[in-house]
Amino acid sequence: MSQVPFSTEWLNRFQDPYAVLGLSVTADDRRVLKRYREIAKLLHPDGYVGADAEVRNLATQLFAKIVGPAYQKLKQDKGRAENLAMLRFRVRRSMRETPLEPKSALALELMGTQPSNIDVFYEQAIARLAETQFIPLERFDSATLQLEELNLVYLRLKMGEPIIREKRTGLVSSPPVQAHPKVAFVEKKEAEAEAIDYAERHFNRAQSYAQNANWASATRELKDALKINANRSNYHALLAIAYLKQDLPTMARVHCRQALKLNPKDTLALKYASKLGVDVEASSTGKGTSAAKSSDKSAKASPGGGLFSFLGKRH
DSSP states (O other): OTTOOOOHHHHTTOOOHHHHTTOOTTOOHHHHHHHHHHHHHHHOGGGGTTSOHHHHHHHHHHIIIIIHHHHHHHSSHHHHHHHHHHHHHHHHHHHHHSOOOOOSHHHHHHHTSOGGGHHHHHHHHHHHHHHTTTSSGGGHHHHHHHHHHHHHHHHHHTTTSOOEEEETTEEEEOOOOOSSOOOOOOOHHHHHHHHHHHHHHHHHHHHHHHHTTOHHHHHHHHHHHHHHOOOOHHHHHHHHHHHHHTTOHHHHHHHHHHHHHHOTTOHHHHHHHHHHTOOHHHHTTOOOHHHHHHHHHHHHHOOSSOTTTTTTOOO
16 A cells, blocks of 8 residues: 555545544544544554655645545534445445455454344444554555445345434434424433433443453443442443453442442342352442343343353353
């Protein structure tokens, strides 16, 4: 790629700003900004002091002509919505004209993934490619095209479903476009049920990460789940284990105690209470009856071989 003079033809190959920044199409403004700063640091001239002029110029041009414009397209909600709509249009057009035939191994694997695992596999695949997207710089071309292919395959698999995009309060569905907007009056109970569903989505993802011993990602999902619903003992219990697996016993104890406060019979919290030095009787002072029933039900319904199938995995 170092021989490419940044011609218009070459620049036009990168039409997906999400792929340029190494992001999934569910990314919110915080993740967009965080990734932009990571890339800015990677491509900063200070990092190429000992490199030859050609490499320094390549880094500068990549940032100025590709990364910067991509960030401008995605930094606001309106821009993200417009670019997501464009990607969806490309998918619909390809379905009419020629079938989508992915070439990269990850995109092919995503095509064959079970529906229940699509979201987790997709996010993990994006993260894996993004890690080395600019290392070395010559890898940007192939990695970005693979990222774009992943995004298109994901949107193809999700055709007909609302894309779940991140928000500060968790995951929310992208609003459907209506010719005649209607004012919807949602009852409080219905709104709460919807929020619990989104919290459960985070929890299910956390369980999948935990089964693969990806404790950092499991922690992130559980923290997002607790932002939506902090009264689920199984969320706190699994977060306690995630912290323990990352050698953070203090945080683990905090959430183990909270789990037992919400549900004195929480199986996972009880299993690890003694190991964490948590006094079960002292912790079990809460009145979380409904939360306990809900957590027990969620734990029994959890897929993937049961609640304890991942506890032997550390990293």
